[in-house]
Amino acid sequence: MTANHTIIGILIGMGFLAGSGARAAAAPSAATVLSLTVIGRADHTPDQLVARMSVQDDAPTAASAQAAVNRTMGLALAQAEAIKGLHVTTGSYDVAPTDPKHTAWHAQQTMILRYAASPNTAATAAVRRLIGSFQARSIVLDGIAGGLSSAAARDTRERAIADAVRQLRAEAAATASALGDRVGAITRITLTGQTPFHPLMLAMRSAEVVLPQTQPGAITEQISLFATVELHPAPSAGSKR
Incomplete structure (x- = not known):
């Protein structure tokens, strides 16, 4: 058979x-x-905190806009390394003129922060504090959410x-x-x-360091x-x- x-x-x-x-x-x-x-x-219940942020800058030339973004992103990644267990990945990178004569340029790069803890717990306070400090440096918080581990x-x-x-x-x-x-x-x-x-929650630019507050469902x-x-x-x- x-x-x-x-x-x-x-x-x-x-x-x-x-x-x-x-x-x-x-x-x-x-x-x-x-x-x-x-x-x-x-x-x-979410057991991960996931934040999407983007480093943005405007400058007269593409090169100068990209240089500013690269510098800010490098500092952000170095600062994130201080938090054990925080995983940061970079995403799309875009640069484009903002006027027909190409005298002004906008550059941006995204990054995603993941931390293995429920967003509304004290364990994420350091990560949320970091996000607040990024916002104070004009790094835009596109969104923060709860996620699930595998x-x-x-x-x-x-x-x-x-x-x-x-x-x-x-x-x-x-x-x-x-x-x-x-x-x-x-x-x-x-x-x-x-x-x-x-x-x-969603947030845009912030003038001072404020911890994002989370209320996950x-x-x-x-x-x-x-x-x-x-x-x-x-x-x-x-x-x-």
Whole structure:
């Protein structure tokens, strides 16, 4: 027996393959195909602080604008190294003229700060203080938010999938009962999901060092589950199983 035959045999035994000879013998009557879409949800408290900032400068030439941005970014990265556990990555770098004659230029580079602690805890005070000092140096805070670590994201997704599957089973059973049928095989499943980036606050330029205040909410993972389920006529009271 080949490996493919073994797998097919297992799936038939578990009731996951429809249209097989085994199923046709067990349920000779035509099946009703039920299509269902459910949304599973699971919440998780953010366990990371994520801030998006951008270093910007305007100057008469592209070179001078870039030099100013490079200098400010270098100082910011050096200052961030003093905080243990703070991970800083730089992003897009843009420079462009701001007038038709190219006598004024704007340059900017983004950076993302990540710290493994819930945003509303005392553990993030040093990071928020750093962000405040960056704002005082005209580094723009584009947004600060709560995020999830990889482990927390996996846990949240698994719980959202489990919630969707529970709903699927319940709705299939309720529909079958209302029709006087019984639930057969699940013949197709499609999962799609997206975890939103949960915003906490936005801020622009600040004239003095002020710690950004955070009030995070739970991050909700949503899983959309589409499935087709076979419904078979329920056996009559006098028929044999």
